Amino acid sequence: MPVPGPGYSITVRVEAPPSASAAGDLTTAVGRTGAVITAFDVVESHADRIVVDITCNSLSADHADDITEVLEALPGMRVRKVSDRTFLVHLGGKIEVNSKVALANRDDLSRAYTPGVARVCTAIAKNPEDARRLTVKRSSVAVLTDGSAVLGLGNIGPEAALPVMEGKAALFKKFAGVNAWPVCLDTQDTEEIIRAAELVAPVYGGINLEDIAAPRCFEIEARLRDRLNIPVFHDDQHGTAIVVLGALRNALRVVDKDLSDCRVVVCGVGAAGSAIIRLLRQKSPADIIAVDVDGIVHADRGDTDEHLRSIAARTNAEGRRGTLRDAVREADVFIGVSAPNLLSAEDVATMNSEAIVFALANPDPEVDPLEAQKHATVVATGRSDYPNQINNVLAFPGFFRGLLDAHAHEITDEMMLAAANAIADVVDSNDRVNASFIVPSVFDTTVAPAVAEAVRRVAVAGEGSSGGGAQRAAAVSGGIPGFADLEEEVEF
Numbered sequence: 001m002p003v004p005g006p007g008y009s010i011t012v013r014v015e016a017p018p019s020a021s022a023a024g025d026l027t028t029a030v031g032r033t034g035a036v037i038t039a040f041d042v043v044e045s046h047a048d049r050i051v052v053d054i055t056c057n058s059l060s061a062d063h064a065d066d067i068t069e070v071l072e073a074l075p076g077m078r079v080r081k082v083s084d085r086t087f088l089v090h091l092g093g094k095i096e097v098n099s100k101v102a103l104a105n106r107d108d109l110s111r112a113y114t115p116g117v118a119r120v121c122t123a124i125a126k127n128p129e130d131a132r133r134l135t136v137k138r139s140s141v142a143v144l145t146d147g148s149a150v151l152g153l154g155n156i157g158p159e160a161a162l163p164v165m166e167g168k169a170a171l172f173k174k175f176a177g178v179n180a181w182p183v184c185l186d187t188q189d190t191e192e193i194i195r196a197a198e199l200v201a202p203v204y205g206g207i208n209l210e211d212i213a214a215p216r217c218f219e220i221e222a223r224l225r226d227r228l229n230i231p232v233f234h235d236d237q238h239g240t241a242i243v244v245l246g247a248l249r250n251a252l253r254v255v256d257k258d259l260s261d262c263r264v265v266v267c268g269v270g271a272a273g274s275a276i277i278r279l280l281r282q283k284s285p286a287d288i289i290a291v292d293v294d295g296i297v298h299a300d301r302g303d304t305d306e307h308l309r310s311i312a313a314r315t316n317a318e319g320r321r322g323t324l325r326d327a328v329r330e331a332d333v334f335i336g337v338s339a340p341n342l343l344s345a346e347d348v349a350t351m352n353s354e355a356i357v358f359a360l361a362n363p364d365p366e367v368d369p370l371e372a373q374k375h376a377t378v379v380a381t382g383r384s385d386y387p388n389q390i391n392n393v394l395a396f397p398g399f400f401r402g403l404l405d406a407h408a409h410e411i412t413d414e415m416m417l418a419a420a421n422a423i424a425d426v427v428d429s430n431d432r433v434n435a436s437f438i439v440p441s442v443f444d445t446t447v448a449p450a451v452a453e454a455v456r457r458v459a460v461a462g463e464g465s466s467g468g469g470a471q472r473a474a475a476v477s478g479g480i481p482g483f484a485d486l487e488e489e490v491e492f
Contacts, residue, residue, distance in 0.1 A: 003385060004036045004057035009085040010064045011055045013043070014071055015078040018050050029074055030056055033067050051080070094166045095173070095181075132205060132407055136179060141400050142204045143168045144183040146193055149213035149236070149271075152362060158184035161211060168210060168235075176397035176448045178404065180208070190216050194223055201228050205404045208396065209234040214270040215307045231403045231411045237275035239392035242399070242416050243439065244276050244335060244358060245283070246423035247390055250438035251378040253428065255354035257332060259285045265331045267291045267324055267366060268338030269311050276335060277315060279420070282413055288315045289327045296320050296327050325350075332356065340364030345371035360390050378435050387436040394423050394439060398448035402455025415458045422454035423447060
């Protein structure tokens, strides 16, 4: 099932004889290894030799080594250098800080820094809420991790987690104009993580918790939401749940089923699975069956873990028992956020007709998508090389953009449901829904603004209904002349 991809792309610089057959010999050798050539460039030409760069996608680091060895073994060929293109992207990091204001002369410096900046500091000291308007806080998010559950790599620590957090920050900026910064903590103690988040919170308009292992992540999020006056969002939980719910709405349209008539199996009850179950329950499916490594979760299983007991209390209304294969029999929807290769085509065949399969384990899903397609009508994965990629980047940039624009202090289920509907509407409103297109592309530039507006609208309505909107508007002006007019002129 795996195919060569850009994640293992290499460029091999080879010195070869200047013969007419040299190029053919090189490309044939690479092709025999199973790699995919994406570029072939002659970079030097001499009377006695040529130097070429062969860029190709491989399957793994070991496969890349095999390609190099095959080329080196060709008569008259010499490999000069091998460049891993993924590592090249990360050299020196992927993000940087740029000044938004000119600092060309003394006047500029006097306003941006001393003495003029003292007036702004004084205004914020008198009314701390003005920090949301007069500092980077108005459009900044902390991407906070302890490095305990990074991708599929596990507990690799804060330094090793940094490239992922940098990537997340780059996506925030690219898709929603949000300034995000990695905050990688050298601790995995719950109390220290919570305290560290409290200490850095004044700089940020929101906190995105990332790659923190369950069940610790649940307590950290819950307590930070209680203690901080800025939104706290655990993307592994809620970002995944938002995109899954949006995709499921369109998938149900394809198969012409109502969620209230569907039995949904959720495989994996960690961070993502738990949040999916929570958000799905807001839409009242016929039943949700949760499955973990020990099989179907049910109230009489004797689990001592409080989290599992909570899942059991909210799912499996009929008290079903057994394995994952038992759970998917006669189910309408399968959502996997667990581990690779748990199901076969034969298992999918036992589901109800017009089945929906979301196999989201990465990089290898719970069931081979090609095998699942033999029996399921709609199949989605977390991979970019198959249709219907369920990717959190469809949710978190726009979600935080909406929170920041609304100056929100908290996150609600209504906001998450609105975001899910906005993602679904990008496809649905243009009447483009089909079995291979239930979610928009991650590069669709209309997604983040649509999500942001949906979240902003819910957040502002919530403020207004509580009477906080008028009070907030009065408070943020801080008595600064022309502040309200200035605020309206700011563009994002």
